[in-house]
Amino acid sequence: MSSPNTVNPDETTAERYQRGLQIVQDLTDDEPRPASLDALERDFPFLSNAVNAYAVGEIFARTVLDVRTRQIALVAAFATLGLGDFIKIHAGYALNAGATEDELKEIVYLTTIPGGFPRAIQASQALTELFASRAERR
Amino acid sequence: MSSPNTVNPDETTAERYQRGLQIVQDLTDDEPRPASLDALERDFPFLSNAVNAYAVGEIFARTVLDVRTRQIALVAAFATLGLGDFIKIHAGYALNAGATEDELKEIVYLTTIPGGFPRAIQASQALTELFASRAERR
Amino acid sequence: MSSPNTVNPDETTAERYQRGLQIVQDLTDDEPRPASLDALERDFPFLSNAVNAYAVGEIFARTVLDVRTRQIALVAAFATLGLGDFIKIHAGYALNAGATEDELKEIVYLTTIPGGFPRAIQASQALTELFASRAERR
Amino acid sequence: MSSPNTVNPDETTAERYQRGLQIVQDLTDDEPRPASLDALERDFPFLSNAVNAYAVGEIFARTVLDVRTRQIALVAAFATLGLGDFIKIHAGYALNAGATEDELKEIVYLTTIPGGFPRAIQASQALTELFASRAERR
Amino acid sequence: MSSPNTVNPDETTAERYQRGLQIVQDLTDDEPRPASLDALERDFPFLSNAVNAYAVGEIFARTVLDVRTRQIALVAAFATLGLGDFIKIHAGYALNAGATEDELKEIVYLTTIPGGFPRAIQASQALTELFASRAERR
Amino acid sequence: MSSPNTVNPDETTAERYQRGLQIVQDLTDDEPRPASLDALERDFPFLSNAVNAYAVGEIFARTVLDVRTRQIALVAAFATLGLGDFIKIHAGYALNAGATEDELKEIVYLTTIPGGFPRAIQASQALTELFASRAERR
Numbered sequence: 001m002s003s004p005n006t007v008n009p010d011e012t013t014a015e016r017y018q019r020g021l022q023i024v025q026d027l028t029d030d031e032p033r034p035a036s037l038d039a040l041e042r043d044f045p046f047l048s049n050a051v052n053a054y055a056v057g058e059i060f061a062r063t064v065l066d067v068r069t070r071q072i073a074l075v076a077a078f079a080t081l082g083l084g085d086f087i088k089i090h091a092g093y094a095l096n097a098g099a100t101e102d103e104l105k106e107i108v109y110l111t112t113i114p115g116g117f118p119r120a121i122q123a124s125q126a127l128t129e130l131f132a133s134r135a136e137r138r
Numbered sequence: 139m140s141s142p143n144t145v146n147p148d149e150t151t152a153e154r155y156q157r158g159l160q161i162v163q164d165l166t167d168d169e170p171r172p173a174s175l176d177a178l179e180r181d182f183p184f185l186s187n188a189v190n191a192y193a194v195g196e197i198f199a200r201t202v203l204d205v206r207t208r209q210i211a212l213v214a215a216f217a218t219l220g221l222g223d224f225i226k227i228h229a230g231y232a233l234n235a236g237a238t239e240d241e242l243k244e245i246v247y248l249t250t251i252p253g254g255f256p257r258a259i260q261a262s263q264a265l266t267e268l269f270a271s272r273a274e275r276r
Numbered sequence: 277m278s279s280p281n282t283v284n285p286d287e288t289t290a291e292r293y294q295r296g297l298q299i300v301q302d303l304t305d306d307e308p309r310p311a312s313l314d315a316l317e318r319d320f321p322f323l324s325n326a327v328n329a330y331a332v333g334e335i336f337a338r339t340v341l342d343v344r345t346r347q348i349a350l351v352a353a354f355a356t357l358g359l360g361d362f363i364k365i366h367a368g369y370a371l372n373a374g375a376t377e378d379e380l381k382e383i384v385y386l387t388t389i390p391g392g393f394p395r396a397i398q399a400s401q402a403l404t405e406l407f408a409s410r411a412e413r414r
Numbered sequence: 415m416s417s418p419n420t421v422n423p424d425e426t427t428a429e430r431y432q433r434g435l436q437i438v439q440d441l442t443d444d445e446p447r448p449a450s451l452d453a454l455e456r457d458f459p460f461l462s463n464a465v466n467a468y469a470v471g472e473i474f475a476r477t478v479l480d481v482r483t484r485q486i487a488l489v490a491a492f493a494t495l496g497l498g499d500f501i502k503i504h505a506g507y508a509l510n511a512g513a514t515e516d517e518l519k520e521i522v523y524l525t526t527i528p529g530g531f532p533r534a535i536q537a538s539q540a541l542t543e544l545f546a547s548r549a550e551r552r
Numbered sequence: 553m554s555s556p557n558t559v560n561p562d563e564t565t566a567e568r569y570q571r572g573l574q575i576v577q578d579l580t581d582d583e584p585r586p587a588s589l590d591a592l593e594r595d596f597p598f599l600s601n602a603v604n605a606y607a608v609g610e611i612f613a614r615t616v617l618d619v620r621t622r623q624i625a626l627v628a629a630f631a632t633l634g635l636g637d638f639i640k641i642h643a644g645y646a647l648n649a650g651a652t653e654d655e656l657k658e659i660v661y662l663t664t665i666p667g668g669f670p671r672a673i674q675a676s677q678a679l680t681e682l683f684a685s686r687a688e689r690r
Numbered sequence: 691m692s693s694p695n696t697v698n699p700d701e702t703t704a705e706r707y708q709r710g711l712q713i714v715q716d717l718t719d720d721e722p723r724p725a726s727l728d729a730l731e732r733d734f735p736f737l738s739n740a741v742n743a744y745a746v747g748e749i750f751a752r753t754v755l756d757v758r759t760r761q762i763a764l765v766a767a768f769a770t771l772g773l774g775d776f777i778k779i780h781a782g783y784a785l786n787a788g789a790t791e792d793e794l795k796e797i798v799y800l801t802t803i804p805g806g807f808p809r810a811i812q813a814s815q816a817l818t819e820l821f822a823s824r825a826e827r828r
Binding site: 352386 | 607611616617621622624625626630631632633635638652654655659661663664665
Binding site: 036039040043044046047050051055078081083085086 | 381393
């Protein structure tokens with residue numbers, strides 16, 4: 001029987017893609033699918049497939065790390081690179097998976113070590129916007 | 139009473155520094171203190187103090203995130219930047235705090251998303267060296 | 277006789293600068309000169325000269341690589357760094373030099389290797405904006 | 415007696431924080447405190463403390479380098495990273511400490527060496543905005 | 553019939569992986585397979601699969617851009633990031649696909665624009681090492 | 691009469707190159723010319739010319755910022771990027787121009803702000819090596 005943590009050579013791309021779509025739906029709860037993903041699918045089909053079938057459908061499908069830890073680690077990486085839009089998406093996934101706002105703030109504080117103070121401040125601004133938009137939706 | 143998660147205005151720098159030394163000792167188990175930290179203390183005393191009293195003594199002292207999650211997130215950030223030596227130190231801390239080698243390999247896999255394939259490959263090489271040196275010491 | 281691929285020690289800065297202006301005009305077809313270049317010339321004359329006389333007037337004047345390949349390579353470098361505005365300018369030059377929209381999309385797909393998925397997604401957004409603005413102008 | 419260039423182990427965090435606030439006030443002259451710092455204090459108290467007590471209260475308090483040189487060096491680092499908002503803040507500090515607009519333009523020119531031309535152009539745009547907003551305030 | 557430029561939903565991971573192996577063999581001519589790829593396969597099987605089945609087996613399989621142009625663009629991206637080992641591998645692929653040493657030197661010169669002078673100098677050192685090792689093997 | 695701070699359109703590339711060579715000689719005092727520059731001249735003549743005639747011959751020739759401040763700012767930028775070899779060369783230039791070892795250590799401390807702690811630690815290691823090699827030569 002196949003494990004999500006072992007590469008399955010017989011799996012088709014369609015199966016990986018479908019699993020990716022399902023995982024994104026789980027990660028986003030009842031939030032609307034980001035419009036940027038729809039534009040990708042229309043204009044950059046190979047990248048859309050890579051995101052869904054590889055990045056989400058293969059990496060996020062793995063279960064060695066729980067969802068919350070993986071999304072928190074991803075937020076740490078994005079924060080170090082100054083990628084605010086991606087911090088928001090994946091910090092949202094982390095919250096939906098049970099992380100708390102305070103845990104995400106810890107990643108902001110941690111970011112001063114690998115990325116310096118501007119990257120930490122930028123990450124704090126991304127989280128502030130995310131928390132506000134989630135508060136409005138409730 | 140003071141919490142490790144609230145800034146204590148009355149705390150002295152010596153107290154923060156001592157806490158930092160204690161935390162490093164806990165994180166490193168019975169491993170030798172990295173020589174680079176000794177050179178820092180002699181030649182760059184301000185940076186040594188900043189590492190011990192601020193980065194370790196204040197950030198690592200916080201308990202909102204558990205040690206394992208924070209060190210894993212830090213490895214993810216270092217991997218994205220291609221910082222092999224720092225991956226080794228902090229992946230070692232993660233292992234000492236209960237993370238498994240397989241969990242750290244997940245961060246390598248994850249790194250292809252924020253950092254691309256070369257950064258993931260470099261991180262895999264850092265982990266390979268770390269795992270080998272720990273196997274030798276046992 | 278001098279070759280564009282050999283440094284000509286007798287050439288003056290004015291000659292390099294003039295060649296740079298001519299090359300930009302060729303690269304941009306009948307598109308308006310970006311306003312940002314005019315602001316540069318007024319407020320940062322040394323940088324404006326460096327862009328025109330060195331970056332364009334010397335590097336872009338070389339003919340070992342054809343224009344299309346060089347601009348495509350430059351787009352790949354900018355994509356890896358997340359520099360959307362520069363992707364747009366130089367992807368436009370590539371299109372004017374005969375590259376197709378589909379070839380530029382390949383650079384987006386390629387970017388997942390050296391730069392990871394966020395940089396590829398950002399590059400896809402820059403190209404989408406560029407393609408739309410060119411479609412409008414026609 | 416303690417020197418600003420020697421770590422004082424007996425100093426409290428409150429003392430470092432207060433010194434940081436005083437230094438920011440000196441650096442900003444009669445300019446309003448950036449709103450981003452207030453949001454930090456409310457929502458990310460640990461980061462706010464780290465900025466005030468460590469980054470400003472400890473590093474900027476040192477006197478081995480004069481204020482003007484340190485702020486110019488910081489602008490050079492931010493320019494290389496493409497951090498326009500931070501260029502503006504610290505170029506403003508440099509101007510208040512006696513640097514001239516022409517000296518800051520030199521950092522833009524210099525940036526082509528470590529960071530390439532896009533980072534230099536981005537830095538020129540940040541300075542243009544800063545100089546314009548200061549001209550208006552006068 | 554399926555095109556290499558359209559995602560084939562029915563394709564299995566084994567098929568993508570096998571195609572990746574074949575493409576690497578074509579790209580490397582009669583050069584030995586880099587040892588780093590073998591270590592990957594043993595210790596980081598998911599990453600090894602991602603490199604072979606996705607990065608090589610899917611991206612390098614595409615034919616919209618010819619092999620030479622894609623490898624040159626990849627060298628430009630790696631040069632900007634300072635990734636000497638990856639410059640060597642992919643500049644070697646470019647040479648095997650018909651690029652000339654002089655064309656690769658153009659990418660070094662070009663790199664001063666997006667990445668600045670140190671990245672260009674580092675890339676020149678990587679190419680010098682690559683050219684020397686290829687000259688020895690002949 | 692021409693000023694080093696105004697672009698002189700009538701100047702030839704040979705004049706700029708010769709000025710660059712003279713400036714490097716002044717910056718390096720009686721230190722040997724780095725071998726890497728000789729390899730550049732032979733194998734990458736365009737880059738060698740760009741370094742000498744543009745980066746050194748034009749930027750370093752400017753006098754709005756004094757030599758010491760410009761080299762210190764450059765060290766700050768290189769430190770943020772983790773470029774140890776370039777830190778050593780330009781910190782050496784700064785020392786030759788009258789900067790003190792303690793002033794350069796300040797740039798290490800400062801680097802924790804824009805670049806985080808690993809970049810500061812790497813810069814400290816580069817300076818340690820530089821200071822040791824200069825002590826030996828005396």
